[in-house]
Structure formats: structure tokens, C-alpha cells
Amino acid sequence: MSDENIIARIRQGDESKLMAIYRAYRNDFIFWAMRHFSCNEEIAKDVFQVAITIFYENIMSGKLSKLSSSVKTYLFAIGKNKLHENQVARERDLKIQQFEQDKIKDGFQLENLEGETSEEKEGMYKMLEKALIELGEPCRTVLEMYYYQDLSIEELATKMDYKSTDSAKTQKYKCLTRLKKIFQESVLGIKNI
Amino acid sequence: MENTELIERYFEGKLSPHERKEFETRVAQETSFSEEVALQRTIREGLRAVGRGRMLSKLEEVESNMSAYHPPTQVIRFDERTRQRFYWAAAAAIVLLIPVYLLLKANVSHDALFARYFTPYENTATQSANQDPLNHALQLYRAKNYAQALGILETLEDKGNASDSALFYKANVHMQLEQPAEAITTLKQISSTSTFYDEAQWYLALAYFQNKETNKAKEIVTSITQTPAHPYHQQAQELYKELK
Structure with a gap:
């Protein structure tokens, strides 16, 4: 199967093709990443999973429909960027650590430079995950298809067997409104404690 | 139009210029409306993050069913100049080895x-x-x-x-x-x-x-x-x- 066919199949929702790509190039990627970015196997594997996910998202959003290179080259290019970011972050962490130690020596404590935003966000997403479980099916799938897989209302109607795009649209809004309610209640619940 | 739909249409850029203006005025004036907009934004971003998380865990599952990583068979690569030199040497060697080859070709x-x-x-x-x-x-x-x-x-x-x-x-x-x-x-x-x-x-x-x-x-x-x-x-x- 050609690379372009594979992309079309993934766009149509065939995730098994994506998993096959993961299996096919994982060893090569880890080998290459460890050699060129002197990272460990664990980081290389994580980065490859992120690269596959970005590849998937770009296909689904329509950003990637035609490849100017092979799938493998494309994946390795994403991976390269991510590995580079990771390297920069690691070096920065080392510097911060060093800085922190100097400060501690001087009797200071370094304040958290990042603030709490990323942690707060993480907490929000955890709450949202819980809210999605409470929301249940088919709403959870409808929302995932629309907001993560970037399916259009027409595609959503076909996939979920809705009679018309209008009823798919109504269903989507119903689901979103219910999720909003559940999520808001759990956020308020936490604030009231 | 219900708020949820109105806010969605705003995020998706589907409001007319006039509707958008009205929308922005409401955000500026009504605290409860602006909170609702913020909540819906968090949910939209959150749904992407949750979807991404689910994809990553699917990949991790595939990973856990694979045999452990082992490096591919070593393939030695030469740079271009070394490669050319190598070809010349190889060519010379082949010429020299032809008689030997003829003797051994049975094997x-x-x-x-x-x-x-x-x-x-x-x-x-x-x-x-x-x-x-x-x-x-x-x-x-x-x-x-x-x-x-x-x-x-x-x-x-x-x-x-x-x-x-x-x-x-x-x-x-x-x-x-x-x-x-x-x-x-x-x-x-x-x-x-x-x-x-x-x-x-x-x-x-x-x-x-x-x-x-x-x-x-x-x-x-x-x-x-x-x-x-x-x-x-x-x-x-x-x-x-x-x-x-």
C-alpha cells in the first residue's frame, strides 16, 4: 500500500494503519534518536509516540493530505523537532537546578518560574476526563470525533448513523451543553470545598 | 440561539460581523456570559487534550505488545569520498581476484x-x-x-x-x-x-x-x-x- 493510500485510510478512520506504522518504524526511530540526541530509550520511545500522534492529528485536520517525502521521513522530521525541544528543555532544567542550588547556598529559595498554570490545566483536564465518563455514550464519542478527530458534521452524521446533518448538529450541541453542565458543577464543587 | 451554539459559532468564526460585535459587547458587560465563554473554551481545549491522551495510551498499548527494543543490524555507512575510494579499491581488488575466483567459483x-x-x-x-x-x-x-x-x-x-x-x-x-x-x-x-x-x-x-x-x-x-x-x-x- 502506498504512503498516500495509507494517509487516506487513516483519514477515513482506520487506526490500525497508524498502529502498523508505529510498529514498523519504532525500532529505527529509537536507534536513530539515541545515536543523534544522546537520549535514553524511554525518551526516544515517548517522543516517537508524540510524533505519531502529531502525524495523526495533521492527517485528521487536513493539514497533511499529500506527502512530499515518505511517511518515515515525515515522522522522523517531527521527531527531530521534538527531540530538539526536549534537549533544550533538559539543558534549561539543568541550568535552573544549578541556579537553584546557588540560591539555596545563598539562603534563597527559587520561586516556581512556571507558575501554577500548567498544573492547573492538568487538573482541569483530569476533571474533564471524569466529566466525560459521567456524560457517557454516545456523547463522549460524538465529542471526541468532532473536537479531537476533526470530523465534519457530515462525517459525524455518517459515522454515527444520524438521519441528517441537522440531527447530528443538534446532537452535538446537546452533548456539549450537558458536558458543560457536568463540568461546571464539578469545578464549582471543588471551589466550594 | 442557545448560548452554547452561539459561543461555538463565535469560536468557529461563523458569526456575521454584526453578531460578533454584539457578542463581544456581551462578553464585556455580562460577567456570567464571559464566564460561560471561558468555560466553553476550556472544554474545547480540554477535549483536544483528552483525545490526545487517549491516542497516546492506545500507542502505549501497542508498545506493550511489542517485543523489547533492540538495535537494528549495524550497517556501516561511508561518506561520499570514502565511498569513491572504496569503490576504486574494490574494483582493483576484483580485477586482482578474478583468477582466484575462477579457481574457486565452484564454491x-x-x-x-x-x-x-x-x-x-x-x-x-x-x-x-x-x-x-x-x-x-x-x-x-x-x-x-x-x-x-x-x-x-x-x-x-x-x-x-x-x-x-x-x-x-x-x-x-x-x-x-x-x-x-x-x-x-x-x-x-x-x-x-x-x-x-x-x-x-x-x-x-x-x-x-x-x-x-x-x-x-x-x-x-x-x-x-x-x-x-x-x-x-x-x-x-x-x-x-x-x-x-
Whole structure:
């Protein structure tokens, strides 16, 4: 199967093709990443999973429909960027650590430079995950298809067997409104404690 | 229009200029409305993050069903100038070797291919205090103590206790000890449902080379080249090119 066919199949929702790509190039990627970015196997594997996910998202959003290179080259290019970011972050962490130690020596404590935003966000997403479980099916799938897989209302109607795009649209809004309610209640619940 | 839909249409850029203005005025004036907008934004971003998280855990599941990472067979690459020099040297060597070749041509085999592509399977089983016979055999294998490892693996097989992994390592030991026929018999016992099956196929091809059964080896290599998801797909392709 050609690379372009594979992309079309993934766009149509065939995730098994994506998993096959993961299996096919994982060893090569880890080998290459460890050699060129002197990272460990664990980081290389994580980065490859992120690269596959970005590849998937770009296909689904329509950003990637035609490849100017092979799938493998494309994946390795994403991976390269991510590995580079990771390297920069690691070096920065080392510097911060060093800085922190100097400060501690001087009797200071370094304040958290990042603030709490990323942690707060993480907490929000955890709450949202819980809210999605409470929301249940088919709403959870409808929302995932629309907001993560970037399916259009027409595609959503076909996939979920809705009679018309209008009823798919109504269903989507119903689901979103219910999720909003559940999520808001759990956020308020936490604030009231 | 209900608020949820109105806010969605705003995010998706589907409001008319007039509606957008009205919307922005409401955001500026009504605290509850602006809170609702913020909430919906968090949900939209959150749904993406949750979707991404689910994709990553699907990949992790695929990962956990794969055999542990092992580096691909080493392929030596030359830079361009070295490569040219290498070709000239090779050309010269070939000219010099023609008479020798003519003398020896009765005995050209694919032994060299075997030697180049065979690397003993990296045994990544974690060290454990567990002293079952297979574990003991793997320790010996790791220490390159092949003869002793073989003894234990054979006992396991005689007792009918040999798992696919035991068979797989036993075949590797046979190849190390240059006993390709035994390796072939052993590898053939690994069923197509085994997690070692893909690895076993690749090593079976190499064992056939070692045993000078070139056609059988080629057959397997060809079928691996036709399976892009095969873990040895790339090696098979490289080997396939050399066979042509």
C-alpha cells in the first residue's frame, strides 16, 4: 500500500494503519534518536509516540493530505523537532537546578518560574476526563470525533448513523451543553470545598 | 440561539460581523456570559487534550505488545569520498581476484551474507533472581556460554516444556554454534501465533543462508519485504537488494 493510500485510510478512520506504522518504524526511530540526541530509550520511545500522534492529528485536520517525502521521513522530521525541544528543555532544567542550588547556598529559595498554570490545566483536564465518563455514550464519542478527530458534521452524521446533518448538529450541541453542565458543577464543587 | 451554539459559532468564526460585535459587547458587560465563554473554551481545549491522551495510551498499548527494543543490524555507512575510494579499491581488488575466483567459483555461497546480517538476538530479559531453567539458560546465553545454554534448552525441549522463547533462543544458540540444520528445525516449531513469530521468520531466513539453502532463504526474505509492518522489514529490504 502506498504512503498516500495509507494517509487516506487513516483519514477515513482506520487506526490500525497508524498502529502498523508505529510498529514498523519504532525500532529505527529509537536507534536513530539515541545515536543523534544522546537520549535514553524511554525518551526516544515517548517522543516517537508524540510524533505519531502529531502525524495523526495533521492527517485528521487536513493539514497533511499529500506527502512530499515518505511517511518515515515525515515522522522522523517531527521527531527531530521534538527531540530538539526536549534537549533544550533538559539543558534549561539543568541550568535552573544549578541556579537553584546557588540560591539555596545563598539562603534563597527559587520561586516556581512556571507558575501554577500548567498544573492547573492538568487538573482541569483530569476533571474533564471524569466529566466525560459521567456524560457517557454516545456523547463522549460524538465529542471526541468532532473536537479531537476533526470530523465534519457530515462525517459525524455518517459515522454515527444520524438521519441528517441537522440531527447530528443538534446532537452535538446537546452533548456539549450537558458536558458543560457536568463540568461546571464539578469545578464549582471543588471551589466550594 | 442557545448560548452554547452561539459561543461555538463565535469560536468557529461563523458569526456575521454584526453578531460578533454584539457578542463581544456581551462578553464585556455580562460577567456570567464571559464566564460561560471561558468555560466553553476550556472544554474545547480540554477535549483536544483528552483525545490526545487517549491516542497516546492506545500507542502505549501497542508498545506493550511489542517485543523489547533492540538495535537494528549495524550497517556501516561511508561518506561520499570514502565511498569513491572504496569503490576504486574494490574494483582493483576484483580485477586482482578474478583468477582466484575462477579457481574457486565452484564454491560461491551466501555465507558472507549470513555473517553480515546475523547478530545474535539481543536478550533483554531483565535480570531476575528467579532461577528457573529458562532464566538460567538465558544467563548463560548472555555470557556467550552457548554450549551450556544449549544443554539446558535441550533438556527443556525433551521434557516438552519448551516455550516459544526457549525455542527461539535455542535456535539462536544453534546458529552461533554453526548448526543451521538444527536451528531450522527449531525455528519451524514456533507457531505463527507466537509473539516471537516475526523474529523467528527472519532468523529462519538467516539459518537457511547459513545452511546454503539460498532459495528457501530468498522466499522468506521476499515475503518480509512485502510486509511493511514486519520488525525486520528494513533489514530484509537491504538484504533483498544484495541478492539481486
